[in-house]
Amino acid sequence: MIPKLELRNLSKSFQTNGRNIEALSGISLQVDAGEFVTLVGPSGSGKSTLFNLIAGLLEPDKGEVWLDGQLQRERTGNFGYMPQRDLLFPWRSVTDNVAIPLELVGVNRGAARERAQEMLVHFGLEEFGGSYPSALSGGMRQRAALLRTILTEQDVLLLDEPFGALDALTRRELQDWLLEVWQEYSKTLFFITHDVEEALYLSDRVVVLSARPGHIVEILNVNLPRPRRPGMIARPDFGQQAAVLLKALGIRD
């Protein structure tokens, strides 16, 4: 079977203050259709850089991005990209924020708004549709940002630490919600987090990056049944797998 997303030997370095800093070196990875793959790694290991390379915001020094067996050159617009900050536009209502991807592909404003409103109902955000984003809590803002990403109607979603700034309770809630959304829309998810527990709870596979220059040091097939349940984090095999990831991250117990 052709992998949904394939990264072939991606490398990237940056010039800062005349020094050459190697951010990523030789990243190769295959992600299957409908798979939930999570990337963990220390700060500065180039996780966000990798997403920027895939999304087409940066060009790699070496290597290739393949989607559905096709080499991707001009690839902006071929992935649903959700950066760390929700980046909801403060001058647009929640509905109009969510409708942005539709407007960009030429759907007229009225129809885009109507479609966005239907989706807001489905996402439990209908009462906030007319509000400006500043009136929303952090969790609600992330929901709206994810909905905006889904409306790009791309198969592969790149979610860069979407729950990083949320409190622990909201985070739990949104993790379960994300799993539901993933099931319902049968998307391929590539997810970034710092949190080993979050990575295990959500993913089919967890990819561990080393410190700079980031390269893959471990790929773990998560051995937990689906659907995932909050109680699973208390299982002994959950702890064992977390230990494997922590060890790969260089943290010893």
Add this chain to the structure above:
Amino acid sequence: MYLANSSRLRKPNNRFARNFLPPLLLILFLMAIWQLVADRGGLSSFILPSPLEVALAAWETRDLLLPAIGTTMVETLIGLVIATLLGFAIAAAIDLSATIRRAVYPILVASQTVQILAIAPLLIIWFGFGLLPKVFIVVLICFFPLALNTSDGLASADPEQVNLLRAMNAKRGQIWRMVRLPSALPAFFTGLRIAVTYSVVGATIAEWVGGTGGLGLYMLRSKNALATDQVFVAIVITSAISIGLFFLVYLIERLALPWYHTQARGEAWETT
């Protein structure tokens, strides 16, 4: 917490009092002092007319004054509209092309170093005593704060918001319209507020130098007739028009940018 609550309770009933009472009281107080000094200070009303004398002079010259106000307002408003369009167009051009920015910026700054008092008579020689030289001067004074503020506002757009749209394969024009333009609107209105406060003064200077009407001419004739009270009338009315325009722009801004003028923005600082 206590402070936030108390301010919320106070707010709805006393909003008028909170916003208008302080300036009103201060102005009345200053007028009272002015009246007192004029009455009791031993100055002749030729040197310092009292507020009452000024009001009387306005009433007595109303047949001259009303058309003068009309003339000045027309010049000011036409000039402001052109300055707004021009300032915005320059800011947009500068934002869309780095080459245009490099070419235009020095000329923009140079335009503001031109002495209005020197150029005004020249404009009269070139364009006559009509509307054109007055509008020209209003535009010359007003387009700069608009162009500069709008240009800075466009440049202040969040690069991550730009990248978000780039990742969705948005075209350059779409990104400009969806991110850069809305980001620039608060700064645009700041520029407009500065521009309107300059505009009336610009129009009256142009009339002073070579006009057949307007408040500037009224001012010049009053000065030549040594009618100090009428000079004050012109000053007060020019200020009143400027304040009125300023307030109008403020209202438009409030209506146009509800997302920017949230209650939280004002309260957070006031209750600190």
